[in-house]
Amino acid sequence: MTNLDADLLKQIKQGDDLAFTTLLEHFQTPVFNLCFRMLGNRQEAEDAAQETFWRAYQGINKYDPNRSFSTWLLSIAAHFCIDLLRHRSLPSFSMDVLPEGNIPDPLPNPEKSVMDAMKQAQVQQVISLLKPEDRAMIILFYWYDFSEKEIGKSLSLSVSAVKSRLHRIRKQLATLWLLSEKQFSPVTEGT
Amino acid sequence: MTIHRHFEDLIFSGTSISSAEKKYLIEHLKACPECETLFNSWQAVCKQIQSVQVVKPSPNFVEKWNKDLDNRKLLARTMQARKMLLISSTGTVLALLITFGLTMVLASPAGLINGVINSINNLVVVINLLHMFSAAIINVIPPIIPFYYTLVFSSTFCLLTVLWIYSIWRISLQGVRTK
Numbered sequence: 001m002t003n004l005d006a007d008l009l010k011q012i013k014q015g016d017d018l019a020f021t022t023l024l025e026h027f028q029t030p031v032f033n034l035c036f037r038m039l040g041n042r043q044e045a046e047d048a049a050q051e052t053f054w055r056a057y058q059g060i061n062k063y064d065p066n067r068s069f070s071t072w073l074l075s076i077a078a079h080f081c082i083d084l085l086r087h088r089s090l091p092s093f094s095m096d097v098l099p100e101g102n103i104p105d106p107l108p109n110p111e112k113s114v115m116d117a118m119k120q121a122q123v124q125q126v127i128s129l130l131k132p133e134d135r136a137m138i139i140l141f142y143w144y145d146f147s148e149k150e151i152g153k154s155l156s157l158s159v160s161a162v163k164s165r166l167h168r169i170r171k172q173l174a175t176l177w178l179l180s181e182k183q184f185s186p187v188t189e190g191t
Numbered sequence: 192m193t194i195h196r197h198f199e200d201l202i203f204s205g206t207s208i209s210s211a212e213k214k215y216l217i218e219h220l221k222a223c224p225e226c227e228t229l230f231n232s233w234q235a236v237c238k239q240i241q242s243v244q245v246v247k248p249s250p251n252f253v254e255k256w257n258k259d260l261d262n263r264k265l266l267a268r269t270m271q272a273r274k275m276l277l278i279s280s281t282g283t284v285l286a287l288l289i290t291f292g293l294t295m296v297l298a299s300p301a302g303l304i305n306g307v308i309n310s311i312n313n314l315v316v317v318i319n320l321l322h323m324f325s326a327a328i329i330n331v332i333p334p335i336i337p338f339y340y341t342l343v344f345s346s347t348f349c350l351l352t353v354l355w356i357y358s359i360w361r362i363s364l365q366g367v368r369t370k
Contacts, residue, residue: 017260024253032248046248050256054263116242123239142240163205170203174233181232 004069012060020060024053030070030144031077037139038081040128048084052077074144075154078136085132126176134169141166198226202233275363 004023011019031052036045055076056063063072127135133155140146140154148162157165201208201216208216220227294303332341 017257021253021257024256028252029245029247032252033246036246037243042246045246046252046255049248049252050259053256057260058267119239120243123236123243126236138240143243166205167200167203170205170233171199171229173236174203174229177232177236178228 004063004065006065009060009063009065020057027053027070027073031073034074034077034139034144035081037124037127037143038078038132038135039084040124044084048081049077052080055080068150070144071146071150071154074140074146078140078154082132082136085135122177122180126173126180129176130169130172134165134172137162137166138169138173195223195226198223199229202226202230272363 008019008022012023028049032045032049035048035052036042039045039048052073056073059076063069127138130138136155137151140151141148146154148159148166151157152159152162155162198216198219201212220230294306298306336344
């Protein structure tokens with residue numbers, strides 16, 4: 001569900017809270033996942049996702065039905081997370097990278113599962129070292145299949161600026177990955 | 192350096208490259224360990240990013256939303272009312288200050304005192320006149336207009352006043368979505 005059903009939108013605009021709950025049920029996972037990838041902390045991500053839906057609820061009349069609803073909603077989430085990260089005094093990284101319920105089944109290959117979990121933690125850590133706006137760009141581009149144009153629209157940047165920044169971020173990610181390999185390698189070698 | 196830059200552009204551009212460029216890049220990677228390390232690292236990041244799992248919210252996410260919705264609405268309404276109150280009081284204080292400042296600049300203290308006394312005097316006169324006028328109307332109207340019409344007129348006036356107050360309240364709530 002990337003766009004909003006016209007009837008549902010009409011009901012929401014008329015103040016039907018039940019219709020908004022239907023929308024929330026559909027979009028809770030992508031919004032929460034984005035917040036979690038941005039913030040790296042489950043509790044903060046859940047609060048941020050709730051705040052995103054509240055902002056959408058308040059601003060539903062400003063939504064342009066010609067635009068993709070998920071793009072609009074995820075832009076709100078990205079902006080909110082960017083603001084939160086900017087207000088953080090220090091960059092934080094929680095080891096809560098694989099929350100309960102998402103840890104792969106340790107059987108039949110426990111070693112592989114642990115390795116996968118470590119790699120996912122590594123990805124999350126590397127992403128958490130990026131600037132808030134860069135983080136949002138990478139997440140939207142690779143996990144939400146946003147086009148460069150959509151990212152530009154969401155983050156108020158030109159397409160050429162998005163392209164050049166993505167180029168810079170990719171290089172930065174590659175460098176950070178190399179550095180993080182040193183941090184994660186003693187554990188992986190020991191397993 | 193420029194050569195490295197060119198190959199970095201190929202590695203990190205994010206767009207597909209032609210077979211000739213690919214061949215050219217592979218040859219360079221064989222000869223340049225620095226670019227090769229970056230290339231391999233980016234490939235590893237890419238692979239991991241694409242394999243990352245989607246994280247789901249807690250099962251009571253929707254329940255929490257429904258529970259908090261009324262509180263959020265109430266808070267938003269309170270904030271909106273406070274904002275309106277703050278804007279109106281700031282505007283009033285500013286208008287008073289500007290009036291006072293202009294009076295202080297333009298008039299002498301004696302003239303100012305005289306002006307205040309005159310204004311109070313005029314106000315009293317106007318109130319007296321209004322009082323006399325309404326008394327005269329009350330004495331004159333009943334014989335001319337029947338009681339029924341007076342009642343309709345007064346009710347309409349009261350209703351319009353209530354509507355006016357309600358409109359101001361609605362405007363003050365603008366931006367807060369309520370059911």
